[in-house]
Amino acid sequence: MKQLIRNVKILGTGSYVPENIYSNEYLETLVPTSAEWIYENLGIRERRIADKNQATSDLATIAGIRAIENANLRSEDIDLIIVATATPDRKAPSTAAFVQHKLNAINAAAFDIAAVCSGFLFGMSVASQYIASGTYNNVLVIGADTFSKITDWTKREAVFFGDGAGAAVVSSSNINEGFLAYRLYTDTNDMLGFTIPGGGSEIPLNADNLDTQFFQMNGKLVYSSATKALPRAINQVLEDTGLTIDDVDLMIPHQPSVRILKATADIIKLPFEKVMQNMANYANTSGATIPILLDECNRKGLLKKGNIILFAAVGSGWTYGASIIKWG
Numbered sequence: 001m002k003q004l005i006r007n008v009k010i011l012g013t014g015s016y017v018p019e020n021i022y023s024n025e026y027l028e029t030l031v032p033t034s035a036e037w038i039y040e041n042l043g044i045r046e047r048r049i050a051d052k053n054q055a056t057s058d059l060a061t062i063a064g065i066r067a068i069e070n071a072n073l074r075s076e077d078i079d080l081i082i083v084a085t086a087t088p089d090r091k092a093p094s095t096a097a098f099v100q101h102k103l104n105a106i107n108a109a110a111f112d113i114a115a116v117c118s119g120f121l122f123g124m125s126v127a128s129q130y131i132a133s134g135t136y137n138n139v140l141v142i143g144a145d146t147f148s149k150i151t152d153w154t155k156r157e158a159v160f161f162g163d164g165a166g167a168a169v170v171s172s173s174n175i176n177e178g179f180l181a182y183r184l185y186t187d188t189n190d191m192l193g194f195t196i197p198g199g200g201s202e203i204p205l206n207a208d209n210l211d212t213q214f215f216q217m218n219g220k221l222v223y224s225s226a227t228k229a230l231p232r233a234i235n236q237v238l239e240d241t242g243l244t245i246d247d248v249d250l251m252i253p254h255q256p257s258v259r260i261l262k263a264t265a266d267i268i269k270l271p272f273e274k275v276m277q278n279m280a281n282y283a284n285t286s287g288a289t290i291p292i293l294l295d296e297c298n299r300k301g302l303l304k305k306g307n308i309i310l311f312a313a314v315g316s317g318w319t320y321g322a323s324i325i326k327w328g
Contacts (some may be wrong), residue, residue, distance in 0.1 A: 002096075003152055007139055007169060007172055007173050007174065007175060007178055007181075007315055008127075008128040008131045008132050008179045009171060009172070009173035009177055009178040009179070009325070010168045010169070010325065010327075011071040011073070011138070011168075011169045011170065011171040011328045012067045012068065012071025012072070012073070012168065012169040013070055013166070013167065013168050013169075013291065013294050013295040013298045014062075014063045014064065014065065014066025014068070014069070014070055014167045014168075014295055015063050015066065015164065015165065015166040015167065015288075015295035015296065015298070016059050016062035016063045016066065016098070016103045016164065016165050016166075016197050017048040017059075017162075017163070017164040017165075017285075017291040017292070018049060018050045018054060018163055019048070019057065019283060020048060020049040020051065021046050021047070021048060021049070022046060022047050022048075022049050022162075023035070023045065024044065024045055024046065024159070026039045026325075027158065027159055030154065030158065031153070031154060031155060031156050031157055031158050031159065031184070032156055034110070038159050039280075040314070041257065041258075041259060042159065042160065042257045042259070042263075042279070042283075043257060043259075043279045043280055044159065044160075044179060044257075044279050044280060044283045045091045045173070045280045045281065046162075046281060046282075047161065047162025047278075047282060047283035048161065048162050048163050048164055048282055048304055049148045049284075050148055050163040050255065051199070054146070055098070055146070056085050056095050056146045056165075057083075057089045057095050057098035057099050057144075058087055058102075059146065059163065059164060059165035060083055060085075060095065060099050060142045060144035060165045060167070061098075061099050061102040062165065063142055063144065063165035063166050063167040063288075063291070063295075064099060064103055064140055064142055064165075064167045065082070065103065066295075067077050067140065067142075067167035067168055067169050067319065068103075068140065068169060068294075069258070070169075070298075071138075071169040071171070073138060073169060074104040074106065075103045075104050075106075075108075076104075076106055077107075077137075077138050077241060078107065078108045078139070078140045078169070079107060079108055079109070079136035079137055079139060080108055080109050080110070080127070080130060080136050080138075080139045081096045081099055081103075081105060081108045081110040081111075081129075081140045081142070082096060082110075082111060082112075082113055082114050082122040082123040082126060082139065082141045082142070083095045083099055083110070083111075083113070083123075083142045083143075083144060084112070084115060084119025084120045084141070084142065084143045084144070084287040085112060085113075085114070085119065085143070085145055085286075085287055086112075086116045086119070086147075086287060087143055087147060087149055087150060088112060088314070089284075094110060094111055095112050095144070096111050096112050096142075097110050098265075099142065105140070106138070113126065114235065115287075115317065115319040116194070116286060116315035116316040116317065117254050117256065117275075117284070117286050117287060117289065117313055117314060117315030117316070118254070118287075118313040118314060118317075118319040118320055119143055119286070119287035119315065119319075120141065120142075120166070120287050120288070120290045120291050120313070121184070121254075121290060121311055121312075121313045121321050121322075121323060122184060123141045123142075123143070123181075124141050124168070124170065124179075124311075124323065125182045125184055125321075125323070127139035127141045127170040128179055128182070131170055131171060131172055135137075137171060137172065137245055138170070138171050139169070139170045139171075140167060140168075140169055141165075141167065141168050141169075141170060141291075142157075142165060142167040142291070143285075143286075143287035143288040143289070143290060143291045143292075144164070144165070144166075144287060145161075145163065145164070145165075145285055145286035145287050145288050146286050147162070147163060147215065147284075147285075148161070148162070148163050148212050150196055150210065150213055150214050150215050151214060152211070152214040153327070156190050157215070157216075157219075157249050160217070160257075160283060160284050161215075161283055161284050161285070161286065162282045162283035162284065163285060163288075164254060164282055164285040164288040164292050165214075165288050165291075165292070165296065166285075166288045166289075166290065166291025166292035166295055167295075168290055168291055168294065168295075173328055174328075176326070176328075177305075177306075177326050177327065177328030178325060178326060178328060179323060179325045180237075180238040180240075180241045180243075180324045180325065180326060181237045181241045181323060181324050182237070182321065182322075182323045183233050183236045183237050183240065183321050183322050183323070184233075184287075184319075185229070185232075185233060185319070185320050185321055186317050186319050186320075187225075187229065187318045187320070188317065188318070190221055190225065190318070191224060191317055191318060193217065193218045193221035193222060193254065193316075193318070194215065194216070194217045194221075194222060194315075194316040195216055195217075195314045195316060196213070196214070196216070197212045197216065198210075198211075198212025198213045199212070199213050208245030215266045222260075223257070223259065223263075225318050226256055226260045226266055226320075227260060227264060227267065227315065229314045229320040230253070230264045230312050230313075230320065230322070231268050231315065232270050232320075233312060233320055233321050233322035234264075234310065234312050234322045236240040236269065236322070236323045237310075237324050238324075239320045241265035241324055242270035243308065243324065245268055245269055245270050247308050248270060248274065248308050248309075248310045248324075249274070249307040249308050250274055250276055250302065250307060250310070251265075251270060251274055251275045251276065251309075251311075251312065252290060252293050252294050252297060252310070252311050253275065253289075253290070253293075253310075253312045253313065254280040254284075254289045254290055254312065254313035254314060254315070255277065255278065255282070255283075255285070255289040255293065256284055256314065257279070257282050258277070258286075261275055264312075265295045276293055276302075278293050278296060278314050281315045287315075289313070290311055290313060303327045304327065305328060307327040308324060308325075308327075308328065309324070309326075309327055310322065310323075310324055311323045311324070311325070
């Protein structure tokens, strides 16, 4: 289904990462790996880890405050809060409800989206529909995860993830800027290549199965799925907009690994210097990867008026997608 989103732009961005740092060298003391292997294969040098008393909503709230300030708005100006997360504070109420309370965003409805690493992209698409239809004026979309809470720190897979939150305020724009297209997909073949089996209605947690609360992944399957999914979504949004890869000024992708990003860039023929990265400092922050990187690019002045910016992500499910914005 073709989805053309017009007159919707990003008004402000914000992000937050915890202060605690787990370096690759530290992980060498916990799991059977090496700092050199992690950096060469994944592009990661360190990751941020939330304190024991920091919930996902705490990270999300700080990122949200910074995005609202960057948009020159107040909390009461926000009409809707969408939080994309795979690590909610609780099963109920939603993490977005906690954020609404902590922001004192008294006029905002709030709900969560569960699409794991693609969550922020899915959330932005939903927000754009609300803005384009005139239902809401200002929507706060947050991607936030604390994967350290669901990581088995005795297994090699512990090297992949870090904690963090990023946010964007979405609002209306003129006809010369804003989102040009979205493409979202879900491919359930091999959908359990990345999963968190315990804690839901299928496998309720009990004293005998607490190990099922940790994420499980098949690294080879993640790589093969991502390097097929990302080019497909990217090529489709280019076709939808009539643009070519040469028109793209910057790509702000999910941060699964440097190998996946390099392979994707090769397939779509995008010069790798146009592919933005921050995984060396933060690892894969799941739903927070795109908005943290977006905020960094925004605050560094890398996003110029009229730039064509490409977003792309793939996550468990497999959920994946891409979008294109003309920066305003």
